Amino acid sequence: MLNPNWTNSTDKYMGFCIDILLDLSERLSFAFEIEIVKDEIFGKKNEKGEWNGIIGELVNRRADLGLAGLTITYQREQAIDFTKPFLTLGINILFKKAQRVKPKLFGFFKPLSIDVWLYMIAAYFAVSFALYLVARLSPYEWRDLHPCKRTRAELENQFTFFNSLWFLIGNIMQQGTDLNPTAPSTRMISCLWSFFTLIIVSSYTANLAAFLTVQRMQTPIENADDLASQTKIAYGFQRGGSTENFFR
Template sequence: MEESGNILRVAVFERHPFVVKASSPIGNEWVGFCISLLEELSKIMNFNYELYETPDGISGNELPDGTWSGVIGELTSGKADLAVSALSITSLREKAVDFTKPFMEYGNVLVMRKPSEQDRDLLAFVHPFQWKVWLCIAVSMFTVGILLFLTSRLRLKMNAGDRHADNDRAFNLRNSLWFVYWSMMRKGELSFFVDSKFELLVLYRTLFFK
């Protein structure tokens, strides 16, 4: 965009900290992040500009008659060449005007009070699902573990004497159930050769540590 010698009319509306109207000895002037960005662009792309505030002081919404209010309306009506402020990019606005690439992204979140130690519930992990769902999960884990054990026994008999059958030999009933549990929880590295104390420790850390 080479606009040397031309003065671009730039529509703005106040939105801290992007565009702020500040008082000075010579009158009101515009400052803020977007104003500084516009100033740098004018130096790089060699153009002059003048700022003016939109009459309604808003970003812009589509009206029932198809026209727009705010800075979007200033652009669509031809009164402004550019608009600078905190403008959100929406599909409707993209149909009316051209946007530059966004220089800031943010997300809306909900905020809640931080729970105290007294509010902590050791069984909080079961609340998202009903007991029927947890029962189905438990039955499925035991069923898959038993099927895995039976499959390993069958493979071990079919491959008798095979030196590569160590994995099948390791899948006894306890290790088969442990493997299914590990696959569900994905806690740490898998090891078949663990004692019962270690298994209880991992179960405790999985269920109660937050």
């Protein structure tokens, strides 16, 4: 970084690498003069096997020391000597903050597939009809709903088809109803349906939470491989650096 208040070539630049260089010059008692390489790149080997940039200056002995955040690669280690790294870092990607995806009107259907929803609807009507049919055939579900009347008792069955639908939908919504099965057969159907709804509701709740979390954290690019494998988003990197070789 260029120092706006520089007075000589020594303090013309500022930054972390400059601080390291100044500290080394004081400890080892040497003077230095900073020069910027003409091609302004870190250095890479061309088709002829010649180095350019900072590494080229060192290889051709036009400079005694190279100062930059150079990535240590195998090719570079064959050409020059590196100091111990002061920072270990991978490839980082900077991009514009992604806009939050607006929730869709029927997004609450997403946690389960269309096939699962259709099977659930079919199972709901099939079990409702089975409950209605079993309740009609069982003598334990026929009873006098008005026992206080002195007139002749008329036995009625509380599990009409619509009441059967209401009873099962109450189980799905995990709400109670005033319908209580008394026959062993209807109780068995009720228990099986309750277990089924427990599994479905638990799966739906877990998938819904995960779906909303992923939707909130969704970004167009997750890693360098995603960036390299797409063509929609344009990107750039330091010319002559190791990142350029990575994407090539």
